[in-house]
Amino acid sequence: MPATVLVVDDSEANRYILTSWLRRAGHLVIGAATGEEGLAELDTAPELLPDLAIIDVLLPDMSGFEVSERLKSDPRTAHLPIIQISAAAISPDDHAEGLRRGADAYLDQPIDPGELLATVAATLRYARARQRAERLAHRLFALNRATLDVYSAVGFHSFASAATGGAATVLSSPASAVFLSPQAQAVHSMIDAPLAAVQTRPAHPGLLDRLAAHGLQQDTGVTVVRIPHGQWQALLPADHLPGDIALAVARTKRGRPPVCMAVPASVLRGADDEQLLQQLANASALALEALRTYNEEHALGLALQRSFLPKELPAVPGVELAFRYLPASEHAEIGGDFYEAVRTPGGLLLAIGDVVGHSVTAATVMGEVRHALRAYAIEGHPPHRILERLETLLGQSQPGITLTLCLVLVTPDHRHLHIANAGHLPPLVIDPDQGPWFHHPHGPLLGMGLSHPPPTVVDITRGTSLLMVTDGLVEVRSVALDTTLAEFRTVVADGPDDLEELCDLLLARFGKNKGDDIALITARFE
Numbered sequence: 001m002p003a004t005v006l007v008v009d010d011s012e013a014n015r016y017i018l019t020s021w022l023r024r025a026g027h028l029v030i031g032a033a034t035g036e037e038g039l040a041e042l043d044t045a046p047e048l049l050p051d052l053a054i055i056d057v058l059l060p061d062m063s064g065f066e067v068s069e070r071l072k073s074d075p076r077t078a079h080l081p082i083i084q085i086s087a088a089a090i091s092p093d094d095h096a097e098g099l100r101r102g103a104d105a106y107l108d109q110p111i112d113p114g115e116l117l118a119t120v121a122a123t124l125r126y127a128r129a130r131q132r133a134e135r136l137a138h139r140l141f142a143l144n145r146a147t148l149d150v151y152s153a154v155g156f157h158s159f160a161s162a163a164t165g166g167a168a169t170v171l172s173s174p175a176s177a178v179f180l181s182p183q184a185q186a187v188h189s190m191i192d193a194p195l196a197a198v199q200t201r202p203a204h205p206g207l208l209d210r211l212a213a214h215g216l217q218q219d220t221g222v223t224v225v226r227i228p229h230g231q232w233q234a235l236l237p238a239d240h241l242p243g244d245i246a247l248a249v250a251r252t253k254r255g256r257p258p259v260c261m262a263v264p265a266s267v268l269r270g271a272d273d274e275q276l277l278q279q280l281a282n283a284s285a286l287a288l289e290a291l292r293t294y295n296e297e298h299a300l301g302l303a304l305q306r307s308f309l310p311k312e313l314p315a316v317p318g319v320e321l322a323f324r325y326l327p328a329s330e331h332a333e334i335g336g337d338f339y340e341a342v343r344t345p346g347g348l349l350l351a352i353g354d355v356v357g358h359s360v361t362a363a364t365v366m367g368e369v370r371h372a373l374r375a376y377a378i379e380g381h382p383p384h385r386i387l388e389r390l391e392t393l394l395g396q397s398q399p400g401i402t403l404t405l406c407l408v409l410v411t412p413d414h415r416h417l418h419i420a421n422a423g424h425l426p427p428l429v430i431d432p433d434q435g436p437w438f439h440h441p442h443g444p445l446l447g448m449g450l451s452h453p454p455p456t457v458v459d460i461t462r463g464t465s466l467l468m469v470t471d472g473l474v475e476v477r478s479v480a481l482d483t484t485l486a487e488f489r490t491v492v493a494d495g496p497d498d499l500e501e502l503c504d505l506l507l508a509r510f511g512k513n514k515g516d517d518i519a520l521i522t523a524r525f526e
Contacts, residue, residue: 002026003051003124008038008067009085010060014109018054021113022120035062039070042077049077052124057086057098068102079134081127083119085109136272142170143276150280150287156181159291160189161198163261163284168194170276173267176239177284178203178211180257182292190240201238210235211260215249222250222282224274226265246274248281252289259285313341316348318414318526322499326472326511326518336362336403337470337517338370345380347412352468352521353405353424356445365401369394369446373405383407383420387443387452394447402447406468409455414525417466420455422446425474425485428492429458430465436492438485465499465524467492472516473506484510499524 005027009015012033019029030050032038042049053071057064064084071077084098087109095106104127105119146166153159160177167175168191177189188203215223225247227235232245244265251258261281268274313321323339336355341348351373355362372393376386386407394401404424408417419427421442430436439458444450474484491509495502499522511518 001124001128002028003120004028004030005120006030006032006038006041006050006053008032008035008053008059008064009056010034010058011056014056018116021116025117025120027120033060035059035064035067038067042071042080049080052081052083052120052127054083054085054120055103057084057089057094065098065101068098072102079127079131081105081123083107083123085111132272139170139273139276142166143280146170146280147283147287150284151290153287153291156183156185156187156291157200159284159288160187160200163259163280163287164189164191164198165194166284167191167261167263167277167280168196170280171263171267171273173263174241176236176241176262178207178236178260178262179284179288180208182288188236188239190238192240203236207235208257208260211247212249212251212258214247216251216258218254220251220254222248222278222285224248224268224278232262246277248277250278250281250285252282252285256289256292259288310340313521314343314348316343319348319410320499320524320526321521322503322523323521324503324507324518326507336366337472337519338366339468339519339521340370340373341521341523342374342377344377344409346382346409348410348523349377349383349386350408350410350466350468350521350523351405352470352519353403354470354472354517354519355401355403356447361401365398365403368397369403369405383409383418383455384452387420387422387446390446391449391452395449398447400447402445405446406442407455408466408468410466410523410525414462415460417458417460418455419458420452422452425469425471428467428469428489429460430467430492432461432463436467436489438489460525462526463524465522467502467520467522469506469520470516470518472514472518473510473520475516 005022007015007018007029010033015031019031022029030041032041055064055067068082068084071080071082081104082102083105084103085107086094090108098106104123107116107119146162146169149162149166150159153162164175164177172194174192179187181187186203186205186207187200189198189200191198214227215225227245227247229244232239241262241264245262246265246268248261249258259281261277261284263277268277313323321341338353340351355366369390372390373386376389381389404422406421406424406427408419408427410417419439423442423445426438426440428436428438441456443452474488475481476484488510495505503520503522506520
């Protein structure tokens with residue numbers, strides 16, 4: 001393959017001869033008479049650097065050894081292969097000195113033209129193989145990083161950035177991607193250069209089918225096809241990719257939309273580059289399929305979870321009720337928080353609980369416990385007996401599952417609270433005269449197979465309120481729970497009297513950016 005060769009020799013005759021031989025072999029030659037002139041020729045953009053240097057050892061301003069050392073110590077030219085030549089320094093020690101100080105080959109003058117051209121070819125072959133290996137290693141590292149990024153994506157915006165930005169980084173070029181988001185929106189993302197900002201915009205719903213028609217059709221797998229620039233512009237007029245396009249189309253499951261990834265065809269210089277694009281496209285398709293499946297399961301879990309919660313609370317004369325339920329962030333796991341209010345023969349039963357763990361199983365257990373709790377309450381069992389029956393139920397139907405649950409039975413005259421707490425956060429009693437205080441006595445978690453103590457009876461006056469919450473509202477990993485509860489009590493003490501406004505205030509103050517479900521129920525007794 002032709003190369004650009006820098007020849008540094010103070011003899012004009014030698015430069016002419018070497019230049020003639022190299023040009024007849026198809027190479028482009030740059031000449032220099034001194035070491036400084038040769039170094040100046042290399043003070044240029046990386047893409048304009050020569051592919052090889054032939055340097056005379058005896059130069060008028062510095063030795064060829066010094067020129068070689070300076071080239072090898074500069075990161076821009078460290079990879080440049082060097083052939084040293086000399087008519088005087090021809091001893092084995094001279095050869096060793098030259099090779100030690102940066103030369104890749106050493107030839108004595110007079111030089112046979114065949115030997116020179118063969119040495120040039122061998123040196124270029126070795127240098128190019130090394131450069132390909134280093135370039136491939138760098139791109140494999142970038143591919144590994146990009147693959148991790150697409151698998152770590154938690155939404156289509158982060159996926160678009162990871163996939164499109166990954167293609168740009170791996171292949172050192174602009175890139176585009178077209179895919180169907182987990183929300184079933186066709187998306188076109190573009191990036192002009194590695195590390196630039198990724199632009200995303202909606203795409204025509206039929207674009208993916210038209211792109212897939214160039215490669216996979218309805219099959220699974222991954223393929224790379226070339227598309228002329230004009231045809232590509234007809235498909236995506238707003239795309240920035242120059243020249244003809246290399247399009248990778250990947251699909252992991254039959255009937256699912258593909259992931260399409262495009263780069264300028266000119267950046268794929270061989271089979272290695274094409275395989276890198278294929279691997280990234282396939283990894284992106286697998287990651288997006290996993291993300292799509294997760295979103296579908298998460299939506300199903302949320303629907304299941306919400307179906308287990310009460311749609312409204314009972315209207316009880318003399319009792320004002322308010323509640324809030326806030327599911328965890330869109331990408332958090334399904335939780336088992338729940339609340340309940342049910343009229344019983346013994347009065348109004350208020351409940352709040354949290355199944356330990358985050359999964360569809362936790363939501364299912366939550367629904368089972370809530371329905372059983374309602375049944376036991378309607379039968380007229382007091383709070384601690386309800387806990388005992390739930391303990392038996394869990395031991396038989398859900399062994400190994402634990403949950404916290406706080407029950408408060410409000411007597412019909414609204415002047416006594418029977419509180420049975422199975423390991424839950426303490427309820428906050430808000431006395432109109434003394435202010436809020438936590439009721440701390442509690443028994444063990446449900447699901448431990450342990451007995452539960454009788455409820456504590458708390459006498460209350462008219463205007464007293466009760467507030468019960470799950471830990472998603474008040475727990476902060478880096479702060480002690482007692483500290484947060486103290487702050488919570490202060491906010492309630494200074495907060496509004498209106499229960500709805502109080503609920504909104506607590507969510508605004510404590511419910512931001514939480515990774516767990518939040519449930520709270522509050523009541524005021526007249």
